[in-house]
Each structure stands twice: as structure tokens, then as C-alpha cells.
Amino acid sequence: MGHFVIVGILVVVMAVLTYFGLDATGLATQMHPVAASAQAAPIDQLWHWEVMVISFLFALIVVPIGYSLTVFRQKKGEMLDGEHMEGNASLEIAWTVVPLIIVVIFAYFGAYSLGEVRRVDANAMIINVTGQQFSWTFEYPEYGFVTTELYLPVDRQVVLKMQSNDVIHSFWVPEFRVKQDVVPGRITEYRITPTLEGSYKVRCAELCGTSHAYMESPVVVVDSAAYDAWVVEQVKIAEESKTPEGQGKLLATKNGCIGCHSVDGAAMTGPTWFGLYGSEVKLADGSTVTADDAFIAQSILEPTVTVVEGYPPVMPPYVLTDEEISNLIAYIKTLK
Template identity: 60%
Template sequence: MRHFVIVGVLVVLVAVLTYAGLNSIGLMPVEASAQSVPIDWLWNLDVRVISFLFALIVVPITYSLIAFRRRKGDTTDAEHIEGNTPLEITWTVVPLIVVLIFAYLGAYTLAEIRVVDPSAAEIKVRAIQWAWSFQYPEGFTSKELHLPVNKQVVLKMESSDVIHSFWVPEFRIKQDVVPGRITEYRVTPILVGSYMARCAELCGASHAYMQAPVIVSSQADYDAWIASQKALAAAAAQTPAGRGEQLANTIGCRGCHTIDGSKLVGPSWQGLYGSPVTLSDGTTITANDAYLIESIANPSIKIVKGFETTTAMPKFDLTDAQIQDLVAYLATLK
């Protein structure tokens, strides 16, 4: 009986210390959505049960190795134990019950985070190697996702190339984005702040760069941002350069090309128009209209030196007018 008491006390102590240690690490970021609350509750329950099971297995084994080790001078054979049917039934039935309970809790939590709000606003999301674009109901596109706090939003997501996965760690939910089909992502932000959406599915050489800002704001600030973007979009649509900028954001050009001179997947667009460009074969040409039009329509014909090993730029089904708009936009990036 003494051994059972000691082991019991040690199991409780190790379980508490294990849970406290795991909890102190801060495995989860802040809860920023209504969906994150039940997910974190289930996660914490998992960690508590796992901590107890860890202690229940490790402590008796470790204690037995120490307390019942062969003593010096002991040459007797150990007692052979054939089995213990009640014990074997117990350690089969009890884990089965625990698994079934967690299966029920998991299904209940999944149903809870998928509750549909009929009044939820709808934002279209397009994924492309290696960028996100967000089209709002008001008719404009942005490379940032803006959401109102305490309002459910449904993201209708589609991929232009390979499988991606939309993930905001603070929201807890992750949803695959698949070519040829539309997937839904429902979220109700509950905490004002700035976050980062990431691609959580390996999608190519620049997978790590596939991020997008997520801004949760008050309803008033959200409405003001929507109004300002509508005005900017309306004004931009009146000029070729403005239309080109909108198109670049829509089809994900900024996922590979920066406008501040920094190097990403492809050459920066800053100061590109009219400047000399060294190609992979050593020749130098001027980035004029003809070169830019050719490079947009057939990206693999003339590769810029230093970018030979990067993933090839995909071809876009663009009209001549759209290509001209893109060139006009590039001409403004001095």
C-alpha cells in the first residue's frame, strides 16, 4: 500500500508540474476571434488530460525501476506474472471512453465554430503564388484584409494555381484554398488589432513570403476605410496607371515584386521603367514598353540576371489593354 500512496502522490505532482510548465510556455497566441474561444477551451482540456496520462505512465515505470531494482547480492529469479485480466480490461475500456468523449467534444466544437450568421458580410479571396488579394462587396480589391470587430465575415476563397491554406494564428482557424473550387472561412473577430495571414500549405519556393496584413477595427473605422478605398478605386479607374495598380493587386503581382527597391522573388519594380536590365545571358537591354510588354506576356523568354533559379513567373491571361495599364503603372514607380 505504501508504494501505491507514493506513486499516487507523485503522479498528481508530476501532472500538475507538467501542465504548469506547458501552460507557461504560451503555446497559443492571443484569442482574437469568437471561434478561438471554444478551440482554446478544448486545447486546454487536451493538455490537462495529456499531462495526467504522461504522469500516469512515466511515474509508475520510473518508480518501479528504482524501488524494485535488483539489490546487490540478490541472485533469486524474479516472480513471473502471467497477466491480470481486470487490469487489462480497465486499460482498454477507460482509454476508449476517453477517446469517445474527446471525439464528441471535437465534433461539438467544430459545429460551434461553423455556426452561420445570415447577415455575415462576404469577401472574396484569391490565392496565387505567392500573394493574397481580397475583393470587397463594394467593388474594390486590396492586398490587406480589413474586418469589423464583433461581426461575422465569410471569406469565399479560391486559388489560381496550387493548393494554399489561409491561416491567421490568432483566429485559430485554417482553411485550404483549392484550385477550381470555392472554400469558405467564417470568422468573427473579437479583438481590435493588426495580425498576419499566412499560407500554411507548402506551395512553392516562396511559400514563406505568402503573407497578408489583417486589420480588425471598430465598425466606424472599418466604414471609414471602406469609404476611402471606394473613393481611391473610383479615382484610379480613370487613369491607365491607376487601373494597372489595381490589376497588380488583384492578380498578386506584389507577392513577388516590391515597389521599394528590396529584393523578393522577382526583380523590384522601383525605378525599373526605362532603366538598363542585365539578362541571364549577359546582354543588357532597356526596360522600355516593348520589353515590359513582352516580359508580362511571356515571362520566361528574357530572365533577369540573378533570378535564374527562382520559380518561373506564371503566365496570366491578360488583354492587351490590361498589359498596357500595367506598363503605365510601372512607369510611375520612380
């Protein structure tokens, strides 16, 4: 009986040590980054319970093995057999039934937690989100403007209606805890109530191609006064962008052009637009052309025909009207 008592005590000690060890690294009471949404609370709570059970089960298996290895070890040169012990049906039934009960309890908590996370507020604000290789755009239908930053008022539920222009992406803000894939051909929903003001990032979590790692956009949670001021400013910008250049800039954002083409000369997946108009461009086939209206229009409509030297032929063709193309060119002209 002595062995069981010692092992019992050691299991408890080990379980407590494991739990506090995880707590010391900051992993026990919450999943790591700061929790910034109402939905994070039930998720972190469930995680905390799971860490407790994990700590206990870890100790329950590791301690008897470690104890046996130390105490019941074959001594050097010894070649003895152990006790002939074939099994014990009641023990086996116990360690089948007890885990079964624990599992069902956890599944219940899991379902309950999911219910909390999906709790619907009828007054939630709707924002349309579009994912494309390799950028996010956010449309505020109430006000009719489009941005590349997601501004959210604190303590108000928002529903993101998400769609993809090309492949599968996944919308994840680690601080919000929730993740939802964005699938071409359907609209998926992401419901969140930000609770903590601050600057975060949405990070695409589903591999979507070459620059997947960089498919990140700012997510800013502000108080309602600051949010209203931001909306007024965005509406003003949208008014001002009724010019061809402004419309072009909007198109570049909406279609995700700026996910691959920088506007300040920085190196990205595609050639930069900075100083592009009127410049001499060397193509992959060795020829050199001047980046005029015709060249830019062709590069949008048939991108594989005019691949610039040193860049992969990965741009899909875009179907735009003549007016949209001339607006885009007007915008590119301003980038000098």
C-alpha cells in the first residue's frame, strides 16, 4: 500500500507544479495575447479549465511511470521477472467510464462556451469585408466608404460579412480569439464585440499564396467619440475622391492592387507604382517599353503578356471598364 500513498502524493504535487509552471509562463489563465473582445472571456475560461485537467492528467501518467522507473528498476546484472499481473476488469471499466463522463462534461462546456461566443446582438453594426491576395478591404455600408484599416467602436457588437475575390483566406485577430475562413462563392460571418481600445492586426490564417505571411491589416478599436470623428473624416475623404485620381485610388484599394504593388517604391510581390508612369520598363522577354496608358491598360487586362523582368507571372487578369482603367491610370500618374 505504501507505494500507492507515495505516488498519490507525488501526483498531486506534480499536478500543482505543472499548473503553476504553465501559469508562470502566462499560459494557464488565458490564451496568450491580451483579451480584447467579449467573446474572448468564455474562450479563455474554457482554456483555463482545460489547463487544470491537462496538468492533472499529465501528472497522473508521468508520476507512476517515473516512480516505477526509479523504484522497480532492474538492478545491474539482475534478470528477474515482475509480478504476474494480467489485468483487472474493474480497473479497466473504471478508466473507461470515468474518462467518458469527463469527456461528455467537457463537450457540454465546449458547446456552452460556443453558444456564448456566438451570442447575437440584434443591433450589431454590419461591415463588409473582402479578402484577396494579399490584402483586406473594409466597406462600411452605412456610410458608403471603403478603407484598408478596420476601425471599430468599443463595446458594440459588429458583424463582418466576409467574402473572397480569389482563394480561401481566414480572418483572425489573435486578441479577439476568434477566427473565420473567408471562402470564395459564399459569405461567412464574423461576430465580435471589442472590449479593449487599442491597435491590433488582422492576420490571414489560411495559406493563400506567396505573400500570405504579409496579408495583415490594422484593426483599431476606439471609443465611440473617436469612432464618430473617424467616420466623419472618412466620409469627407470619400467625397473628395470623386475626382478621377480619387476614384482610381479607391479602385486600387477595393481590388487589392496595393496588396502586391506598393505606392511608395517599396519592394513587394509586383513592381511598384511609384514613378511608374512614363518610365522605361524592362520586360521578362527582354524588350523594353514605355509605361504609357496602353501598357498599363494591357498589364491590367492581360497581365501574363506584359510580365516585368524579375517578377513572377502570378497576377490574375482583372475585368475593369475603360473608365475604371483611366481612373486607375490617373491615380498612378500622381505617384511620383
